[in-house]
Amino acid sequence: MATVPVLPKLVGERVKRREDPRLIQGRGTYVDDVKIAGLQHLAFKRSDVAHARIRAIDTSAAEAMEGVEAVFTGAQMTEMLPKGTAFPSPSNRAIAVDTVRYVGEPLAVVVASDRYVARDAADAIVVDYDVLPAVVDPERAMEDGVPQLHAEFPNNLAVKLMPSGTGAPPGGTPDDTAIDKAFAAAEVVVKQRMVNHRLVPNAIEPRGVVAHFEPGKGSMTIWSSTQNPHTLRMTISALTGLGQDQVRAIAPEVGGGFGAKINIYPEECVAAAVSKRLGMPVKWIEDRSEAFVATTHGRGIIGYLEMAARRDGKVLGVRLRLVADIGAYNMLGTSVIPTLTMLMANATYDFPAIRTTLTEVFTNKTPTDAYRGAGRPEATYFIERGMDMLARELKMDPAEVRRKNLIPKDKFPFHTQMGAVYDSGDYEKALDAALAFANWKGLQAERDKAKAEGRLVGLGLAMYVEVCGVGPSWLMPGTGGWEHSQVTVERDGRISATTGVSPQGQGNETTFGQMLADQFGVPIEHITILHGDTGIVKQGIGTFGSRSQAVGGTALHMAGTKAKAKMARFAAALLEAHEDDLVFENGRISVKGAPARGKSFAEVAWFAYIPTPLPQGLEPGLSESAFFEPTNNTYPFGCVICMLEIDRETGEPKLLKVAAVDDAGNLINPMIVEGQIHGGLAQGIGQAMIEEAVYGEDGQLLTGSLMDYALPRATDFPRFELESTVTPTPVNPLGAKGVGEAGTMGSTPAVVAAAVDALSEFGVAHIDMMLRPEKLWRIIHGPRQGSGQGGQA
Amino acid sequence: MAAADEGRMVQVSMKVNGKVRKAQVEPRLLLVHFLREHLLLTGAHVGCDTSQCGACTIVLDGRTVKSCTVFAVQASGSEITTIEGVAKDGQLHPVQEGFWEEHGLQCGYCTPGMIMSAVALLTDNPKPTEQQIREGIAGNICRCTGYQHIVNAIQYAANKR
Numbered sequence: 021m022a023t024v025p026v027l028p029k030l031v032g033e034r035v036k037r038r039e040d041p042r043l044i045q046g047r048g049t050y051v052d053d054v055k056i057a058g059l060q061h062l063a064f065k066r067s068d069v070a071h072a073r074i075r076a077i078d079t080s081a082a083e084a085m086e087g088v089e090a091v092f093t094g095a096q097m098t099e100m101l102p103k104g105t106a107f108p109s110p111s112n113r114a115i116a117v118d119t120v121r122y123v124g125e126p127l128a129v130v131v132a133s134d135r136y137v138a139r140d141a142a143d144a145i146v147v148d149y150d151v152l153p154a155v156v157d158p159e160r161a162m163e164d165g166v167p168q169l170h171a172e173f174p175n176n177l178a179v180k181l182m183p184s185g186t187g188a189p190p191g192g193t194p195d196d197t198a199i200d201k202a203f204a205a206a207e208v209v210v211k212q213r214m215v216n217h218r219l220v221p222n223a224i225e226p227r228g229v230v231a232h233f234e235p236g237k238g239s240m241t242i243w244s245s246t247q248n249p250h251t252l253r254m255t256i257s258a259l260t261g262l263g264q265d266q267v268r269a270i271a272p273e274v275g276g277g278f279g280a281k282i283n284i285y286p287e288e289c290v291a292a293a294v295s296k297r298l299g300m301p302v303k304w305i306e307d308r309s310e311a312f313v314a315t316t317h318g319r320g321i322i323g324y325l326e327m328a329a330r331r332d333g334k335v336l337g338v339r340l341r342l343v344a345d346i347g348a349y350n351m352l353g354t355s356v357i358p359t360l361t362m363l364m365a366n367a368t369y370d371f372p373a374i375r376t377t378l379t380e381v382f383t384n385k386t387p388t389d390a391y392r393g394a395g396r397p398e399a400t401y402f403i404e405r406g407m408d409m410l411a412r413e414l415k416m417d418p419a420e421v422r423r424k425n426l427i428p429k430d431k432f433p434f435h436t437q438m439g440a441v442y443d444s445g446d447y448e449k450a451l452d453a454a455l456a457f458a459n460w461k462g463l464q465a466e467r468d469k470a471k472a473e474g475r476l477v478g479l480g481l482a483m484y485v486e487v488c489g490v491g492p493s494w495l496m497p498g499t500g501g502w503e504h505s506q507v508t509v510e511r512d513g514r515i516s517a518t519t520g521v522s523p524q525g526q527g528n529e530t531t532f533g534q535m536l537a538d539q540f541g542v543p544i545e546h547i548t549i550l551h552g553d554t555g556i557v558k559q560g561i562g563t564f565g566s567r568s569q570a571v572g573g574t575a576l577h578m579a580g581t582k583a584k585a586k587m588a589r590f591a592a593a594l595l596e597a598h599e600d601d602l603v604f605e606n607g608r609i610s611v612k613g614a615p616a617r618g619k620s621f622a623e624v625a626w627f628a629y630i631p632t633p634l635p636q637g638l639e640p641g642l643s644e645s646a647f648f649e650p651t652n653n654t655y656p657f658g659c660v661i662c663m664l665e666i667d668r669e670t671g672e673p674k675l676l677k678v679a680a681v682d683d684a685g686n687l688i689n690p691m692i693v694e695g696q697i698h699g700g701l702a703q704g705i706g707q708a709m710i711e712e713a714v715y716g717e718d719g720q721l722l723t724g725s726l727m728d729y730a731l732p733r734a735t736d737f738p739r740f741e742l743e744s745t746v747t748p749t750p751v752n753p754l755g756a757k758g759v760g761e762a763g764t765m766g767s768t769p770a771v772v773a774a775a776v777d778a779l780s781e782f783g784v785a786h787i788d789m790m791l792r793p794e795k796l797w798r799i800i801h802g803p804r805q806g807s808g809q810g811g812q813a
Numbered sequence: 814m815a816a817a818d819e820g821r822m823v824q825v826s827m828k829v830n831g832k833v834r835k836a837q838v839e840p841r842l843l844l845v846h847f848l849r850e851h852l853l854l855t856g857a858h859v860g861c862d863t864s865q866c867g868a869c870t871i872v873l874d875g876r877t878v879k880s881c882t883v884f885a886v887q888a889s890g891s892e893i894t895t896i897e898g899v900a901k902d903g904q905l906h907p908v909q910e911g912f913w914e915e916h917g918l919q920c921g922y923c924t925p926g927m928i929m930s931a932v933a934l935l936t937d938n939p940k941p942t943e944q945q946i947r948e949g950i951a952g953n954i955c956r957c958t959g960y961q962h963i964v965n966a967i968q969y970a971a972n973k974r
Contacts, residue, residue: 036913037916037918039921040912040913040918040921043918043921043924044912044918044921044924044925044928045897045900045905046854046855046857046895046896046925047897048921049855050855050858050922052849052855052858135846136839136841223920223922223956224858224860224868224922224923224954224955224956225860225920226860273920273921273922274920275860275921275922275923276919276920276922276956276957278956305859307859307861307862308860308861308862308866309863524920525918525919526919527919692916694916694962695919695957695958695962698959698960698961698962699919699956699957699958699959700959701959702956702958725861725863725865726865726866726954727865731866731956732954732959733960734948734950734951734953734955734960734963734964735947737959737960739943763959
């Protein structure tokens with residue numbers, strides 16, 4: 021018999037995405053593409069002011085408009101939003117009553133037969149506000165005598181003062197002996213207040229929801245641009261009084277999430293409630309101006325860093341006091357995100373002692389929640405800036421100061437001062453790889469030459485480690501932290517597989533298809549990956565914390581293993597062979613060493629579903645599922661180097677080079693991994709250079725549209741240069757760590773470090789982001805009368 | 814769109830992807846909503862309300878426009894190509910092929926607009942430099958890719974022609 025070429029293994033290969041053919045032809049179905057007969061459209065009247073008592077809401081003009089079906093205010097619609105964390109939270113109604121606490125808070129909803137009419141009617145609602153002073157600055161918000169957002173949270177303190185780190189067991193009294201000793205022994209101390217400013221996530225598809233309650237069936241289908249359809253189902257069920265079996269949540273094609281579509285939002289709850297109340301399908305599509313105030317923001321945390329060290333560069337201790345500006349309410353993950361900044365304050369270093377404290381403060385702003393990186397870029401930023409300040413103080417190479425403090429590779433698994441257990445790592449290897457790859461010495465010479473010519477050129481370097489593969493369940497008391505998958509060999513021998521991790525561009529249909537193709541020895545074209553529909557994907561948690569591959573992928577692998585084992589038993593019965601002697605290859609199952617003695621997948625599947633006779637000890641069918649509960653998180657790491665030039669005349673910064681070395685463990689599809697890293701770098705650089713949510717004293721978002729808030733464009737970046745090291749994780753059988761957020765970690769501090777280095781002749785140790793040309797210009801040209809402070813020397 | 818104001822409905826007629834389409838519309842109806850809601854051509858997406866993001870980009874009489882900033886009535890009598898009309902006879906356009914080959918998309922939401930801008934760019938300048946490509950798509954925002962693979966995709970298409 022002629023040898024048939026064996027299907028190539030796909031895991032580890034640059035397999036083209038299976039999602040793309042529909043998306044490049046405009047055939048994706050996003051939530052606004054969902055149409056149902058009789059669909060009504062919702063529009064929200066939102067608060068125009070940051071803080072006010074509501075005297076009255078006049079909806080009469082709106083109700084009188086032709087095409088308007090109904091108008092509801094908070095008086096008629098009393099649905100409460102879910103509380104997502106164990107932290108104390110003020111009550112939060114889907115539609116405000118009596119008091120509004122941020123610009124954009126929903127005040128009323130219009131139901132109309134037409135999208136334009138709904139908008140017109142919402143604009144015709146008149147609100148009589150008794151305007152209260154707004155609280156915008158989180159540090160001022162804690163002072164006595166400042167207006168209070170929530171009566172039950174004095175001084176606007178959502179979280180009073182939470183200590184963590186060395187000698188601070190969770191819930192116990194902190195023992196400062198070790199940290200005090202470190203500072204007493206210090207030969208040098210660097211200190212800096214730093215602002216990691218607020219960002220607006222801005223997925224290009226705004227949020228949207230279609231809710232369809234069918235009174236005849238007593239069941240609800242809800243489509244939403246969400247990262248977590250299963251959490252949405254749970255919430256909508258609790259809210260409407262329907263059982264979880266009576267609610268089907270669908271995340272169709274989702275146009276980006278970046279953390280901001282984790283939260284379950286007022287609009288989803290209102291759409292479901294309205295649909296149930298009226299017995300009509302309803303749609304709400306966010307417009308961009310709404311998205312700026314109605315979708316959760318990211319970052320927004322101030323860090324007071326003190327770093328104690330010896331003159332040889334060895335850090336003895338770190339103090340980091342954090343003040344998080346969380347906005348007006350606790351959303352699903354609001355209070356937890358800043359705790360991740362504490363958790364990751366250990367960074368990549370073997371610090372002998374750390375003391376962090378965290379205060380979370382309510383302000384009259386849009387609530388914060390997860391945004392790509394979610395707490396970890398903030399930690400990376402504060403610590404990496406500290407390492408740079410230490411290097412500057414000691415006149416050491418920033419790379420060498422870091423090297424002196426890196427956790428050595430033989431110390432893994434590494435128990436950090438913050439209570440994390442870093443799974444695996446070789447940080448020095450990543451540093452060395454980056455120095456070689458970027459040609460650090462060469463870049464330094466290039467910078468020195470440029471500086472000698474009078475140009476303002478600087479270099480920045482940052483190490484990072486982040487926490488990924490989020491679970492386990494004890495860390496996520498609201499939902500659980502596992503993942504689920506079901507792998508079915510259909511009757512024709514093709515394979516369908518469900519996954520609870522619902523993607524927003526991560527390419528799971530491709531990577532998971534690659535995995536199953538290899539596992540079963542079938543062409544990837546014979547596999548369909550199903551996701552995002554709780555009617556089909558029976559269980560799942562969702563997509564966040566770079567968990568798709570590490571947690572969802574592992575569940576898929578486990579379910580596949582079970583299904584394959586059962587298929588082997590059916591094949592063994594058909595072939596009269598032992599199941600351990602079978603080879604799965606080229607869509608066939610055959611006896612090892614005797615390829616002619618084999619059956620196609622279709623033949624074995626047919627037998628499994630019509631088993632005559634049924635082999636002993638087997639149930640018919642080939643559909644197996646698995647839950648994967650991770651035992652620990654994964655901790656990807658890496659190093660980013662960049663070069664930047666500032667125009668002496670205009671203060672405009674320009675990135676000349678970005679080189680990154682990332683270690684995400686084993687990679688399923690390096691092409692997709694590159695795409696993820698590019699996207700993360702773009703958002704991290706965006707924060708450093710051009711993105712900033714700016715509020716006025718009155719609590720108005722001044723950067724409330726894409727005309728005022730700069731999103732990076734193609735002209736803003738040089739070509740990103742990527743390299744990788746591979747340190748598999750022992751936490752899951754795939755050895756994969758996760759990569760969705762990695763790019764946002766090191767890029768932000770590296771860019772700021774490069775800017776500070778470029779301006780070294782002016783004696784600045786730190787510049788708060790973003791790197792506005794005006795701010796840099798003031799450093800170059802000195803303060804002018806009546807002008808603000810450009811940077812902190 | 815339901816008729817909120819029957820008296821003010823106007824007739825529009827335009828050639829979209831080679832077919833003449835006629836309808837009665839409100840004068841204020843945006844072209845993007847005409848395409849999406851009346852013609853069910855949902856490839857053009859709405860990503861902002863200030864003409865910044867470019868997700869709704871289409872080609873109107875040979876020039877790219879952001880269809881959220883054109884009224885349907887203004888487009889009457891015009892010839893329009895949307896993302897749905899770019900592939901011919903089941904053959905992907907080289908730009909579409911490039912996006913697939915070079916991983917030029919992730920969530921796919923900006924992609925139709927981005928492809929339309931790239932098609933127009935290569936029509937005007939078949940062999941653009943990298944800088945010209947970056948400038949050519951600066952009216953389209955992508956939040957997923959960091960643009961590098963999009964640039965590669967357009968270079969792929971340019972090299973293929």
